Amino acid sequence: MAEALLAARGLHTYYGASHILNGVDFAVGRGECIGLMGRNGMGKTTLLRSMLGLVRPRQGSVEVRGRDMTRAAPHAIARAGIAFVPEGRGIFPNLTVRENLVMAARPGVDGRREWGYERVLATFPRLGERLDNGGAQLSGGEQQMLTIGRALMTNPDLLILDEATEGLAPLIAREIWNIIRGIRASGIATVIVDKNYGAVLGLADRCVVLVKGCVVFTGTPGQLADNEEMMQRYLGV
Amino acid sequence: MDLAFFLIQLLNGLQYGLLLFLVASGLTLIFGIMGIINLAHGSFYMLGAYLAWSLASMTNSLVAAIALGVVLTVLLGIALEWLLIRHFYERDHLYQVLLTYGLILVFEEMRSVIWGDDVHGVPVPDLLAYSIPLTENLSYPVYRLVISAVCLLLALAMYLLIARTCLGMMIRAGSSNREMAQSLGINIKLVYMLIFALGVALAGFAGMINAPLSSVFPNMGGGVLIICFVVVVIGGIGSVKGAMVASLLIGLAETFGQVLVPEVAGMIVYLLMAAVLVWRPEGLFRKL
Numbered sequence: 001m002a003e004a005l006l007a008a009r010g011l012h013t014y015y016g017a018s019h020i021l022n023g024v025d026f027a028v029g030r031g032e033c034i035g036l037m038g039r040n041g042m043g044k045t046t047l048l049r050s051m052l053g054l055v056r057p058r059q060g061s062v063e064v065r066g067r068d069m070t071r072a073a074p075h076a077i078a079r080a081g082i083a084f085v086p087e088g089r090g091i092f093p094n095l096t097v098r099e100n101l102v103m104a105a106r107p108g109v110d111g112r113r114e115w116g117y118e119r120v121l122a123t124f125p126r127l128g129e130r131l132d133n134g135g136a137q138l139s140g141g142e143q144q145m146l147t148i149g150r151a152l153m154t155n156p157d158l159l160i161l162d163e164a165t166e167g168l169a170p171l172i173a174r175e176i177w178n179i180i181r182g183i184r185a186s187g188i189a190t191v192i193v194d195k196n197y198g199a200v201l202g203l204a205d206r207c208v209v210l211v212k213g214c215v216v217f218t219g220t221p222g223q224l225a226d227n228e229e230m231m232q233r234y235l236g237v
Numbered sequence: 238m239d240l241a242f243f244l245i246q247l248l249n250g251l252q253y254g255l256l257l258f259l260v261a262s263g264l265t266l267i268f269g270i271m272g273i274i275n276l277a278h279g280s281f282y283m284l285g286a287y288l289a290w291s292l293a294s295m296t297n298s299l300v301a302a303i304a305l306g307v308v309l310t311v312l313l314g315i316a317l318e319w320l321l322i323r324h325f326y327e328r329d330h331l332y333q334v335l336l337t338y339g340l341i342l343v344f345e346e347m348r349s350v351i352w353g354d355d356v357h358g359v360p361v362p363d364l365l366a367y368s369i370p371l372t373e374n375l376s377y378p379v380y381r382l383v384i385s386a387v388c389l390l391l392a393l394a395m396y397l398l399i400a401r402t403c404l405g406m407m408i409r410a411g412s413s414n415r416e417m418a419q420s421l422g423i424n425i426k427l428v429y430m431l432i433f434a435l436g437v438a439l440a441g442f443a444g445m446i447n448a449p450l451s452s453v454f455p456n457m458g459g460g461v462l463i464i465c466f467v468v469v470v471i472g473g474i475g476s477v478k479g480a481m482v483a484s485l486l487i488g489l490a491e492t493f494g495q496v497l498v499p500e501v502a503g504m505i506v507y508l509l510m511a512a513v514l515v516w517r518p519e520g521l522f523r524k525l
């Protein structure tokens with residue numbers, strides 16, 4: 001793999017006294033799609049937050065495009081081309097749909113402006129009908145589309161999706177998966193955390209399995225699907 | 238109470254309320270959005286008044302004094318945020334109270350060293366030093382009307398800033414979900430610094446424009462601070478709209494209270510606060 005877009009080495013993260021990440025190595029290359037997997041409470045979200053500067057790892061390093069950003073502020077990491085769709089969405093309820101999108105608009109690190117207001121609305125036509133609604137008036141699916149659309153407005157090189165389809169009706173979830181597939185095909189690297197392992201295996205180039213803050217598996221979806229012990233013991237399938 | 242007298246009290250009440258709004262709007266933003274309890278906010282009002290007095294006597298122009306004073310208060314706000322306040326965002330309110338109470342003492346001492354402990358008056362600029370006659374023996378000073386108009390313009394500018402500009406969207410986004418705003422590339426520390434500097438400048442500006450009406454004296458920030466906290470609580474913490482409504486309410490209540498029921502005038506704002514809190518414990522409006 002060429003220079004990684006995002007790379008974490010030996011991350012140890014604590015919440016108070018509890019040791020959550022136990023020396024995690026993790027890397028995403030350009031255009032790569034990674035499925036980050038593991039049962040509840042294994043540290044997936046904590047790993048993402050540690051790399052995004054939202055929690056401070058006690059040990060280890062985070063590099064973005066080969067530059068050390070271990071202690072960097074979250075906004076600096078975002079501006080290095082990384083967009084985040086967090087667990088539980090994170091729309092701004094006191095901003096309208098339009099404002100939620102416009103406030104994030106920015107060209108990519110290399111000056112790309114592939115994603116703008118029009119293209120996001122073309123991708124998510126439902127949002128176009130609700131532009132003046134407050135963020136809180138949207139349905140769960142629409143909120144998720146708004147969060148993804150808003151992330152795209154930053155023209156990221158890497159999009160991190162934490163439980164993007166959680167709690168959505170199957171039909172809406174399918175729509176979201178189609179959109180994620182489209183984003184991946186457009187060349188944006190993605191890290192996907194999702195309970196729908198089938199969909200993740202079908203999309204990812206590489207899967208990483210976390211157990212109690214340790215990486216226990218890295219490999220292709222095919223290798224993971226063939227590894228019965230891994231699937232049963234650590235993913236509960 | 239005849240009509241002209243009523244009109245005068247009404248204008249006075251509105252003018253006082255609008256002035257309170259300038260101080261309280263910064264206080265409510267700093268409290269509601271940045272989470273900082275700033276007891277030193279009244280000191281900025283006091284500093285503004287002293288700056289207006291001393292710069293006006295140097296330059297012979299209140300307008301020049303105010304222009305200079307605004308620049309100085311903005312710089313003061315930036316410096317304070319950078320040196321002190323930003324290290325207290327994550328801390329308990331108790332630390333913030335101790336810090337900002339300490340700042341009151343420091344500012345009062347500085348005021349005493351630089352400007353002394355005397356009471357001073359600031360003349361109304363010649364251009365505005367006349368009154369509009371209302372009846373044969375009642376008239377209203379133009380300077381008060383001008384102050385009210387300036388406050389209204391500033392309130393409008395603040396509304397537009399928050400509702401219509403990019404910075405306003407960032408402020409609102411940061412107030413509802415700070416982490417998400419940061420993860421979208423917003424430098425929240427810079428936004429906070431701007432909010433704090435804006436708050437300091439508004440409080441200072443209020444002190445400056447009101448100096449010709451109130452005179453300039455030691456500890457003049459204390460009373461304003463307390464009333465402004467009442468405004469913040471009534472209006473809803475973090476709500477600029479609420480600060481506006483509550484400021485006008487209190488301005489009118491206090492002004493009319495003093496002429497209609499002078500015996501309890503000192504209690505009126507607190508009774509008002511108690512009544513509002515019984516009715517709406519969170520204050521009249523929600524955060525931005």
Ligand SMILES: Nc1ncnc2c1ncn2[C@@H]1O[C@H](COP(=O)(O)OP(=O)(O)OP(=O)(O)O)[C@@H](O)[C@H]1O
Pocket residue numbers: 015018020038039040041042043044045046047087
């Ligand atoms: N703010 C916090 N304070 C203390 N402990 C926390 C906090 N956030 C998470 N934890 C704990 O850290 C561990 C890892 O949580 P994390 O959210 O990273 O897991 P996850 O793999 O994302 O799980 P899920 O699939 O439920 O989202 C869990 O045991 C959780 O209880």
Ligand SMILES: [Mg+2]
Pocket residue numbers: 044045046087162
């Ligand atoms: Mg999680």
